Amino acid sequence: MGRAKDGRPDGTITAGSDFLHLDIGEAPAGGRADWLAARLRDAVADGRIPVGGRLPASRVLADDLGVSRGVVTEAYRRLAEDGQVAGRGRGGTVVVAAPASPPDASPPDASAPPPPPTAGVFAAPPGAEVFDELRAAPAEIDLTPGRPDLTAFPRTAWLRAERAVLHRLTPDAFGYGDPEGTPALRRAVATWLGRRRGIRVDPAQVVVAAGVSQALGLLAQVLHADGVHTVAVEDPGSLGVRQLLRHWRLDTPPVAVDAHGLRVDDLAAGGAPAVALTPAHQFPTGVVLDGDRRRRLVEWARRGGLVIEDDYDAEHRYDRPPVPALRAQLPDRVCYTGSISKLLAPALRTGWLLVPPRLHAAVVEAKRMADLGNAALPQLVLAELMDSGALERHLRLLRRRHVRRRDAMIRALRAHLPGAVVHGAAAGLHLMITLAGDVSDVALAAAALGRGVKVQPLSWHGQRPQPPGLVLGYAANPAGDIERGVAALGAALRESR
DSSP, rough: OOOEEOOOSSOOOOOSSSSSGOOOOGGTTOHHHHHHHHHHHHHTTTTTSSSTOOOOOOHHHHHHHOHHHHHHHHHHHHHHHHSEEOGGGGGGHHHHHHHHOOOOOOOOOOTSSSTTTTTTTTSSOOOOOOHHHHSSSSOEEEOTTOOOOGOOOOOOHHHHHHHHHHHHOOOOGGOOOTTTTTTTHHHHHHHHHHHHHOOOOOGGGOEEESHHHHHHHHHHHHHHHHHHHTEEESSSHHHHHHHHHTTTOOOEEEEEEEEEEHHHHHHHTOOOOOEEOOOOOOOOOOOOHHHHHHHHHHHHTTOEEEEEEEEEETTTSSSSSOOGGGGGGGGTTEEEEEESTTTTTTGGGEEHHHOOOHHHHHHHHHHHHHSSSSSSHHHHHHHHHHTHHHHHHHHHHHHHHHHHHHHHHHHHHHHHHHEEEOOTTTTSSSSEEEEOOSOHHHHHHHHHHHTTTEOOOOOGSSSOOOOOOOEEEOOTOOHHHHHHHHHHHHHHHHHHH
């Protein structure tokens, strides 16, 4: 039986293709190849088919349109003669060039000065889009914090784990899963946290989320619905976390951070019912919440406060012993979140959230309504990496590499910014430096970008006045790039004085 085709008012039968929504009924009699070639040229010109894009196989498109294959091959031949497409054998027919601009198109004004490289990034106080803008800004060397070494992604181990997972999967595993996460990953995360962070947790308490950002967003929604409208934050502290909490309608009063971590006495005096902090490796200062402050924070929580513990890069430590997670001490008053973004890659969008039992059902419901749960296959592959020991081996490799790059950055800072004070070198993926004198760290970051180097000014991460400084990531750059980047910073600083 022939396939169904659309009926037109005049009684003729036509067919159409999902590709560009082509309708052969629009083609004039005897001019189908001309019509199709013109539609393809238009699609290449306006970007619907980009350069590098592949056209459908001629047999497939002819079948979709209900025409002879010769009509499609003739249209493709005409585009090839114009130099717009080329046959690539088994690679198909590929767009290799867009059509030339029409003669009356106005060329760009070559005499107009290019926009300044800092426009939209450092020219105004940071808005919600600032990190996207900074990532998009062209630069030769990126020293912004939070960037892992993406070249170190364990492709071979990932492929091996993926093959093992696919080999044993049953068909029903490809259906909709549990919004809390796959049982395999929840078990693997529970084991990982017990072994590496001192947290004893039942896998049933683990909620898998699309990174720490989503975990915090889910928690913020639940807290707001539960009547919590204020979450105190560290100062200085992560601008991104502050923006996210405010997006979910939570106030974020600042609590000072000093050499011992969050000032718990200030937290208690402020009256906020909850606090978000990074106790194992404070962002951006790198300090560890010391023993006395931890005890005071636990006491504050036992009196009714709620702690949101962001354990964002706790695995990356070099010159100090491990610090147990706060969640290990007080599971009923601590919400804990972590991810593999700094360990494998942010693109995997995989993290986890532990909450007190009274909040668990509401968090799961928020996750269900957000996206029905993370993609199952990457979860299963990650669980395989954790269970097999491959993730721990990868972490050991990263630590050795990070130490070399951190040391390279410290040497470069001593050589090119000798007056800078370095903070937080014992762990993590970044350093913070503070600068003496009358320096605008925003202007310095802008000048550095003008020299091809991306950094973040410390003032971005403070709600109250802070000493001028920069937050510098070292994990993603080889030693030579770190040396050149810091040298450019030193030159920019000297020029500004």
